[in-house]
Amino acid sequence: MNHSIYSADRSTHLKIVVVALVAGIAVAGLGISARVSSSDQGYTQTAGVLKAGKPVAITSAETSTVR
Secondary structure, eight states: OOOOSTTOOHHHHHHHHHHHHHHHHHHHHHHHHTOOOOTTTTTOOOOOOOOOOSOOOOOSOSSOOOO
């Protein structure tokens, strides 16, 4: 048994290509089937409107900072 890919014969290269192709198709099929789709949600997005209010300073320290 030869473990080198360079000196492998034609059938070994063909087997590698076929296994890689089948694995690629399986991963693509799994990715397509794992997509979550719901008919009542659809693909539409709605955005709410936020209006700016008064500025607010949020801090976690009890002391005031001098700048």
